[in-house]
Amino acid sequence: MKLPSLKPVVLRHVTTTFAAGSLLVLATAHAAGPVVIGSKIDTEGSVLGELVLQQLKNGGVDVKDRLQLGVTNIVRQALVSGEIDIYPEYTGNGAFFFDMTDSPVWQKADSAYEAVRDKDLEANQLVWLTPAPANNTWAISVRGDLARDNDLTSLEDLADYLQAGGKLKLAASAEFVESPQALPSFQEAYDFELSQDQLLVLSGGNTAATMRAAALQTDGVNAAMTYGTDGGLQALDLQVLDDNLGVQPVYQPAPVVRQSALEENPEIEALLAPLFEALDRDTLQRLNGDVAVNGLDPARVAADFLSTLDN
Structure with a gap:
């Protein structure tokens, strides 16, 4: 520059x-x-x-x-x-x-x-x-086995997977679930909607907890609220889904x-x-x-x- x-x-x-x-x-x-x-x-x-x-x-x-x-x-x-x-x-x-x-x-x-x-x-x-x-922005990540078995690399892929009846349960903070700039904006842009039964809402905003829930499949969880460069993603075999529509601000x-x-x-x-x-x-x-x-x-x-x- x-x-x-x-x-x-x-x-x-x-x-x-x-x-x-x-x-x-x-x-x-x-x-x-x-x-x-x-x-x-x-x-x-x-x-x-x-x-x-x-x-x-x-x-x-x-x-x-x-x-x-x-x-x-x-x-x-x-x-x-x-x-x-x-x-x-x-x-x-x-x-x-x-x-x-x-x-x-x-x-x-x-x-x-x-x-x-x-x-x-x-x-x-x-x-x-x-x-x-x-x-390093807000993201939705899924278990690696789920991503590989269903060719999930982006949020468009996730929307198609859910439309076809695929099973998903997301661990996330209350802020992520409720803030208009977070999960609601993803759902609106990619045309999917998660019910309360498809959410595990955890207190606080610590992605270590949401990633751990997905890795251990706590209460059936197979997806997590994360940040794009979280250190635990590769170690826990979690796949960040690309936000190709640019819903989230870029960090x-x-x-x-x-x-x-x-x-x-x-x-x-x-x-x-x-x-x-x-x-x-x-x-x-x-x-x-x-x-x-x-x-x-x-x-x-x-x-x-x-x-x-x-x-």
Whole structure:
């Protein structure tokens, strides 16, 4: 992405009559400090944060670790205020940052990215870099055996399966079942309807509980409310059904950096672009699963993945 109006940081027209000491003072005054890297406190935040930290450090950028700083509003405020310089955020959260939850721009990847990129640059001098193709949005996932036996890969397939009399019971939170933006919007768009007997409503919004219910077939459950990149999906053999109609807002992870920090360290953009381009849905599920399910240290998971990008 070409950045608008970036000012060069290289000093020009320095005369040779300056004393060596004066040159040293001048260079020190303009030296960039370390790039302070933050991240959210959840599993995916820890993975993405470590990937950013290690990729920049490996690329020769001086970095400072402020990973797993807190929840979204805490990390976002730290970036806006200049406490940190960069962290991984989701494009769809622009709907909340800019009070645009009713706008259709968030339903498509390109328009969501462009909207939050343009607004954040104008309002806050924050630059959104290359996003990952992964989409960590609300999803309906089914057991792997059900998906394989019935060729279920999308919500259109699910609607056809239900229309033909297929059996389904979904574990979900009350919010997912009742919120107009969640299950009701899926049902309207794809023309199916689940009865109360086809729902297991769990308290809270923890997808670990809904995925576990599907994996164990609790009370006949064979489908679960999930997020697109949940770490337990592959380990529990659950298949995310593609939302081809774009019912849910798109939540692509992307690095967001203070414009001043990017001007001082322009190599950041080129270092992070190939990394985030490699983070498709299955890859991010696997990396999250290594931490959430296999108990590996996020730093190790990130280092192992980055080593594969170098080959």
